[in-house]
Amino acid sequence: MNIHFTDLCKSYKGKAVFEKISGQISDGDKVGLIGVNGVGKTTLAKLLAGLEAEDSGTISLSPSYMKILCIEQYPTFDDDITVYDEAFGMALKFYGNTGDVAAIAKKGLIEVGLKEDKWEQKAMSLSGGEKTKLALYKAYVGEFDFLILDEPTNHLDMEGLAWLDNFILNINKPILVISHDRFFLDKAANKIWELTSKELKMYDGNYSSYKVQKENEIKGITKEYNKQQMKISQLKQEMNERKSWYNSAHKAAGTNDFYRSKAKKHAKVLKAKQRQLERIEREKIDKPKKPVSPAFEIINKSIIGRKLPSFLVQGKNLCKSFGKRQIFQDVSFNIKRKDKIALIGENGVGKTSLLKIICGLDKDFSGKLAISPSVKIGYFAQELDNLNNEATILDDVLFEGCTVEETRLLLASLLFRGNDVFKKIGNLSMGERGRVAFAKLVLSGANLLVLDESTNYMDIISKEKIEEVLEEFQGSMIFVSHDRYFIQRLSKRVFLIEDKK
Secondary structure, eight states: OEEEEEEEEEEETTEEEEEEEEEEEETTOEEEEEOOTTSSHHHHHHHHHTSSOOSEEEEEEESTTOOEEEEOSSOOOOTTOBHHHHHHHHHHHHHTTSSOHHHHHHHHHHHHTOOGGGTTSBGGGSOHHHHHHHHHHHHHHOOOSEEEEESTTTTOOHHHHHHHHHHHHTOOSOEEEEOOOHHHHHHHOSEEEEEOSSOEEEEESOHHHHHHHHHHHHHHHHHHHHHHHHHHHHHHHHHHHHHHHHHHHHHHHTTOHHHHHHHHHHHHHHHHHHHHHHHHHHTOOOOOOOOOOOOHHHHTTTTTTOOOOSEEEEEEEEEEEETTEEEEEEEEEEEETTOEEEEEOOTTSSHHHHHHHHHTSOOOOEEEEEEOTTOOEEEEOTTOTTOOTTSBHHHHHHTTSOOHHHHHHHHHHTTOOGGGGGSBGGGSOHHHHHHHHHHHHHTTTOSEEEEESTTTTOOHHHHHHHHHHHHHOOSEEEEEOOOHHHHHHHOSEEEEOOTTO
C-alpha cells in the first residue's frame, strides 16, 4: 500500500492554506501529523481521504482501489438514531450477511468502551468522548487499507486512550493521525510530519525522537545563521574600506594614470563584494526564534513572601448526586501547600463536579469541606466563559490588575507577541482563547489553581508554553486532564475517582 502526493496546493476564498507540499505514506508507516492550529492539518487529511479536492498537485494511490477510512474530529450522527442502531448499521455495511451482525455490533461497542447502558441512547446525545468512541467503533469493525484519524484523543478518558494506543499498535496498515497528544504520539507514531505555513517536514521516529531531531536542527540553523551574519558583517566592513580607498584614489587621480588604475581596481573589487553580499542576502537564513521564558516573578507575584498553612483544602466524606444518580460518595482528600495534583478517572465519574465543589460553585453536596481563609482559588473551566469577545487580548487580561509591561511579558511567554495582543478575543481560535483565559487566571492573584481540561483544543506548542508557566508556578494546583504527557510532566500526586470513591 502506498499513498504518494506531489506539489499539493489548497486555498479557501483566495487565501492559501498550503502550497506545493509533497510526501509519501507506505505500509507500516504510522504518521503523526503535527502543527499549530489553523495551519491546514485537517485540510491535508481531507485531501488524502478524497473528501475535498486539491487546487493543484497530484495524489496517487497504489493500488488505485485502496479503501480509505477517515474518522473526523467532530463525528456526527443522525438525530434520531440510537447508539446500537448506528453500530448495527455499520456492521451490516461491512459484513452484510457473512456473519452474525448483531453479535459483531455488540462486541464492537463493548470493545471501544460503550457499555450496554448507552446502547439505547441517541447517538447525538452522547458526550464528546463517547461520540469519539462510537466513531472509533467504525475503525474497529470496518475494512480499510489506509486509516486517517483527526484528533482522536481529544475527549477520550484514560480507558479510551489505553484502548486506542493498543488498537493503533496492532494495526499493520498505514495510518495518518492528527494529534496534539504527545504521549499518544510517542506510543503510536513511527514518523512525525510537521506542517508549517512554509512547508511539510518529515522526521523518522516518535514524538520524543522528533523533539531531539528538532533541537539539533535548530542548533544547526543557529550556527549557520551566526556564521552568515559574521560573513555579512565582514563583507560590509570590507566594502566600506574599499569605498574609502576608492574615494581617496579617485580624488588623487586627476591625470595620474597610477591613481586612476588604482581607483578602477577598487571599484571593480567593490562591485564584486556587492554582488557577493546580494547573493548572501538572497539565500539569507532566517534568525531562529528564541523561546520566551516564562515571567517567574509575574507568575508568582501574589505568592512570593506570603505564608500559607500546610493544608489549604480538606474534604471529608463528600457525596454528590444528580437526582437519584449518585456520582461519588465518601470522598476524602487534602490539598497541601505547593501540591500539584492530577485528578483522574473515566468520563462521568464526577471530576468536574468535585472541582466545582472545591471552588464553591456547587453547594449541593453532603460532607465537610474546609478551605483556609488565606486561599484564593483561580478556576479554569472548559467552557472559557470568562472572556469578553469584544475586548482585545491585552485589555481583557489587563482587567486583572497588572501593569501593561507585566501583562505583555506574560502574554509573550504564552505566544502572544507584538501586535498579537491587540487582536479581538471574538476572532481567536479555541486554542488561542484557552491561552488568554490561562493568562487571566495566572494574573488573578490565585494561590490555588483549579484547572478543568486547561489544554483542550491547544496545539503542542501552546501546551508546552502552558506547562512551562505551570512548572514555574509556586502555588498549589489540582487539575483534570486527559493529556498523559501533561500529567506526567506536572503532577506530584494523583487523585483517582473510581467506583464512586
